[in-house]
Amino acid sequence: MTDRLLDVGGFQVAVKERPARTTMEITIERDGSLFVAVPAGTPDDPVRDFVDRKQDWIHRKLIEKADFLPVLPPREIVDGEGFMYLGRSYRLLLVDDQEVPVKLMRGRLCLRRGTADPAAAIRAWYRATGTGWLRRRMKPWADRVGVPGVEVVVRDLGYRWGSQSPGRLNIHWATLQLPPSLVDYVLVHELTHTHRADHGPKFWTRVERTMPDYRDRQERLKRAGAGIWLGRVTAHPRLGG
Numbered sequence: 001m002t003d004r005l006l007d008v009g010g011f012q013v014a015v016k017e018r019p020a021r022t023t024m025e026i027t028i029e030r031d032g033s034l035f036v037a038v039p040a041g042t043p044d045d046p047v048r049d050f051v052d053r054k055q056d057w058i059h060r061k062l063i064e065k066a067d068f069l070p071v072l073p074p075r076e077i078v079d080g081e082g083f084m085y086l087g088r089s090y091r092l093l094l095v096d097d098q099e100v101p102v103k104l105m106r107g108r109l110c111l112r113r114g115t116a117d118p119a120a121a122i123r124a125w126y127r128a129t130g131t132g133w134l135r136r137r138m139k140p141w142a143d144r145v146g147v148p149g150v151e152v153v154v155r156d157l158g159y160r161w162g163s164q165s166p167g168r169l170n171i172h173w174a175t176l177q178l179p180p181s182l183v184d185y186v187l188v189h190e191l192t193h194t195h196r197a198d199h200g201p202k203f204w205t206r207v208e209r210t211m212p213d214y215r216d217r218q219e220r221l222k223r224a225g226a227g228i229w230l231g232r233v234t235a236h237p238r239l240g241g
């Protein structure tokens with residue numbers, strides 16, 4: 001076993017073996033990435049259990065940081081429950097007959113009754129519906145930030161709005177709940193991280209060059225973030241957590 005990355009409940013965790021250690025220790029780095037120092041030879045399973053037990057602590061720490069979504073109570077799968085898409089609220093409507101599990105129709109988010117995992121179906125709907133929109137939305141920003149040709153992938157990123165890998169920008173599906181002007185802020189912020197990983201003054205100077213009113217959007221994002229659904233529902237308390 002060597003240094004490696006583990007996926008634990010939507011979090012990417014960097015595992016680093018430290019021969020001098022006898023216990024595991026988790027750290028959240030300045031960029032929000034998670035890092036666990038473990039004794040040499042520790043297998044993956046105990047590391048997963050350890051990170052799993054630390055979830056509450058991780059959530060508390062992450063919401064103190066700028067790049068993270070707030071942790072909110074789960075939604076209920078009942079008629080009338082509100083779901084946001086691109087800044088507009090749509091009431092859930094349970095329907096008996098529908099060719100797909102979820103679709104938007106006449107201003108209602110329609111969910112087929114009896115869908116085995118409603119939360120997963122709604123998350124999948126956000127991804128399927130929003131990916132094309134997000135790709136078109138991102139292109140002009142990617143050009144302006146100077147990363148043309150970057151590919152955008154919509155996925156679950158745990159409690160982060162976005163992350164980067166070479167040639168690729170990952171955006172949390174939950175971002176699609178925000179109004180377009182705030183999705184733009186998330187895109188510019190994440191695109192700028194392809195130039196600078198940290199949040200130092202040079203990072204913000206670059207953000208401002210692309211988006212002069214970014215501070216105002218940041219403030220609005222803090223408020224809008226309070227209404228974001230992260231994919232959990234009361235009937236399935238562990239889903240998407």
Ligand SMILES: [Zn+2]
Nearest residue numbers: 067189193199
């Ligand atoms: Zn950031």
